[in-house]
Amino acid sequence: MNRQAINGEARRLHYEIWHKRKLLFPMGEPSSIAMCSPDVAARVLDVQYEYRDNLGRFRAGQAFYEVAGILNRDRGIISVSTRFHQAAIRFTGAHEIGHFLLHPGEVFHRDRPVSNDHAEKRPPREQEADYFAACFLASEKLVTQEFEPRFGRGPLHLTDTVAYHLRKERMQELLRAPTGSLEFAAAVAGARVFAGKGFMSLAERFGVSIPAMAIRLQELGLVGD
Numbered sequence: 001m002n003r004q005a006i007n008g009e010a011r012r013l014h015y016e017i018w019h020k021r022k023l024l025f026p027m028g029e030p031s032s033i034a035m036c037s038p039d040v041a042a043r044v045l046d047v048q049y050e051y052r053d054n055l056g057r058f059r060a061g062q063a064f065y066e067v068a069g070i071l072n073r074d075r076g077i078i079s080v081s082t083r084f085h086q087a088a089i090r091f092t093g094a095h096e097i098g099h100f101l102l103h104p105g106e107v108f109h110r111d112r113p114v115s116n117d118h119a120e121k122r123p124p125r126e127q128e129a130d131y132f133a134a135c136f137l138a139s140e141k142l143v144t145q146e147f148e149p150r151f152g153r154g155p156l157h158l159t160d161t162v163a164y165h166l167r168k169e170r171m172q173e174l175l176r177a178p179t180g181s182l183e184f185a186a187a188v189a190g191a192r193v194f195a196g197k198g199f200m201s202l203a204e205r206f207g208v209s210i211p212a213m214a215i216r217l218q219e220l221g222l223v224g225d
């Protein structure tokens with residue numbers, strides 16, 4: 001499944017949430033970012049969404065992994081383990097929603113926590129569900145809207161001045177990072193101050209990890225080299 005089609009599925013889900021917002025939030029509408037939440041998506045899709053303090057472990061090769069999320073399609077339940085950081089829980093939930101929408105053949109699916117290490121080595125379906133989660137939690141429109149007041153119109157390029165604004169005396173660390181690495185994008189994703197202005201970081205604003213936000217900023221072309 002290509003990326004454009006996956007993004008289209010995430011956008012369709014946004015639209016459905018927006019369309020049903022009066023029903024979903026009778027006490028008042030939250031922000032657009034808060035609306036893009038996996039538990040809200042589950043309600044729209046008529047799937048039960050539950051938090052559990054332990055989902056057990058599973059074996060992959062020689063190693064055992066703590067289960068972070070389960071999609072049980074027959075029972076119509078997505079279970080998410082609360083043993084991880086808030087950002088990981090949110091991303092796992094959105095990843096399971098991705099399997100639910102993109103992979104009808106996945107009847108019972110267990111996931112370990114999504115890690116951005118070796119992301120490109122994950123099986124294609126896992127990469128698809130990850131990409132769906134990124135598109136759903138951090139849409140192009142909302143990320144761009146939040147990016148511009150912090151950093152100006154993208155793409156933001158790594159110059160001496162930008163490196164200084166992000167890292168001050170430690171600016172050389174950024175300038176020395178290998179081309180193509182996530183370092184600069186991660187510095188932008190996690191920045192709480194830029195050019196003397198303080199703000200909530202983009203990663204915090206969207207409730208995702210710094211590496212996940214960094215990848216998203218690269219995908220959207222908001223950070224350059």
Ligand SMILES: [Zn+2]
Nearest residue numbers: 095111126129
């Ligand atoms: Zn998965």
